[in-house]
Amino acid sequence: MAIPDVDIWDMAVSPENFEQQLQVLKAGYRVLPLKELAERVRRKKLRCNTVAITFDDGYADNYVVAKPLLEKYNLPATFFVTSGNIGTEAEFWWDELEQLFLFTDELPQTISIKIAGTLVEANLGQESILNKELHSLHRQWKAIDEPPVSVRSRLFLQVWQLLKELPPQKQQHQLQTIREWVGTPQSIRSDYRSMSVEQLQELAKNSLFEIGAHTVSHVALGYHPASYQKQELMENRSYLEKKTNRSAATLSYPYGNYNSETMALAADLGFLAAFTTEEKIITNHSSAYQMGRFQVKNLAAPAFESRLKYWSLYC
Incomplete structure (x- = not known):
């Protein structure tokens, strides 16, 4: 959210641009909670110009920067949280x-x-x-x-x-x-820390927001045996639900990495839907456990609206 000094993966969005993006969404799009979007796909009732907002990992700036702006515009969002770093000083x-x-x-x-x-x-x-x-x-x-x-x-x-x-x-x-x-000790930089337990709990108190699963350790699931994948998913969801008293109904694959065993586990464990990092639009024919997402870059309103219109061409 807040722009770091370095952003080699082009994932950070300034607060100013994020607010402009929310204004675009508020004015021209149907912004739904992710769970509702997934349920509409299952019922084949999803309409064009429908958007869901998601964040991955659980960085503290999700709470400090994104939460107040989402509340300002009354827009729902889902935060996929890697639980292993919550409440610690450790960097990813x-x-x-x-x-x-x-x-x-x-x-x-x-x-x-x-x-x-x-x-x-x-x-x-x-x-x-x-x-x-x-x-x-x-x-x-x-x-x-x-x-x-x-x-x-x-x-x-x-x-x-x-x-x-x-x-x-x-x-x-x-x-x-x-x-x-x-020849250096372990890095501990405040700008790179995850949310505290209290911040996670406060985030979850607002009915606008959903907490989703993202594994305990941010593992690339597809590289690991099914038993290890299952452990990471179950422990992550159990932790999140215990701390927030909210169900974690949806899952985001860390790095967008998954395989057929991962999808089968997501279904067997009762997740409503699972999301990749594949840039493909969600339709009424999308697989529940291979749903795509688009990475939003640090764009001001005109460029962001242009990207939304481009993505919408496939609807």
């Missing part, structure tokens, strides 16, 4: 990894580390020192759309992909190895 591993590789002032010139059976090696050369030009290059880089812009960024992407596939204990073990290579 990908945020710390980004800081370590892309923005540490000085790194050792070479690295050789084995991750999940893959040997990762690199010689940073002159990039071991983060000068102004390299810092600026990394700040402007959009990893979601662009190829790596430096040796450091190529190394970051390779390690990010390998770590994404691991269970959380192994992720943290590898991250500690990287911290030791860098």
Whole structure:
């Protein structure tokens, strides 16, 4: 929500632009709670120009910035929450990894580390020192759309992909190895923390908002056995429902990663619907456990409205 100094995944939206986006939605679209949208799909009663607003992970800015603006415009939203970080100071591993590789002032010139059976090696050369030009290059880089812009960024992407596939204990073990290579302690930055338990509970008190499941540890579900996937989903939902006294009826797959076992589990566990990161419009023929979503970038009202109209062409 609040724009961080760096946004390589192009996911942050400024409060000013978010408010403009809400104004567009309020004026011209039917904004529904996600649960109602999913139920309408099941009954094949979904109409065009229907929108649901979602947030993933459970960052504190969802509560601090998004909640008041959604309340101001009386618009519903669903917050898919990764429960393992709630009430802790810990950053998500990908945020710390980004800081370590892309923005540490000085790194050792070479690295050789084995991750999940893959040997990762690199010689940073002159990039071991983060000068102004390299810092600026990394700040402007959009990893979601662009190829790596430096040796450091190529190394970051390779390690990010390998770590994404691991269970959380192994992720943290590898991250500690990287911290030791860098020579820095674990990162704790307030701008990257998740909601507190109290913030989560306060969010859930408002009937405008739904709390959805997003696993305990933000695992890429499709890389893991069905038994582990089930544990992550059940423990996450149990925690959320216990803390909020609200049902977690919907699920968002972390990273948008899932497989046929994941979808079967979502159905068996009684989730009403599950959402991917695949950019496809939801229709009355959408699969309940493969529902698409569109990533909204940091767009002011005119550009945002243009994107909405483009997406609506497929309705």
